[in-house]
Amino acid sequence: MQGTIIEMEKAATILKLLGDKTRLTMVKILDSNDCCVCEFVEIFKASQPAISQHVRKLKDAGVVGETRRGQWIIYSLNKDSDYYPLVQSLLQNLPDQDYRLEELKEQGLRISCD
Template sequence: MSESTVELESTANILKLLGDKTRLTMIKILDSHDACVCEFVAIFKISQPAISQHIRKLKDAGLVRETRRGQWIIYSLSKDSPYYPLVQDLLQHLPAQDFRLKELEEQGLRISCE
């Protein structure tokens, strides 16, 4: 397989991953804020195992990385991913998702992991 075929295939896989609305929204949120699983559970109102599956897929693709802060695992966008420029280009066409975090704050559900 030629290098360009491999690149096309892996780019198609990244786009397929981001073709899921939940994962795309997660990436958009992580573009401006780090977050933990429980925040995503509250935002999307789906189970913790479902959120963990989405994050695992994004992590396996190298789009998201995790950092441990005490008992919390905080997720952020992996800016050193070779796909980061592609993701950035895509995200600039999407509406901001900051309102979702603001809603969590208002409900007292925004986690402060400091």
């Protein structure tokens, strides 16, 4: 099945973006779950500004989309993006990351911003 062909320059930009382990892991998590920044802060044990920076880069590239839920912003994988087939082909070769959210749930931290 032939998807949209993307320019080399754009593909390189996306691959460079996903070359960061934290961002790659975020995208893999978002492939099956929507998350807010506070959950990523817990998962990666990183500061909120650092996580927001990663998410902003993914959002600016169109890989990730956001939805407002009350005062919170929930992030999800942008499946309408021209880059989605490229991203999806990478993600299908990566190990499942759902256990990270399971750990959050067990600690009572899943969607702690509701």
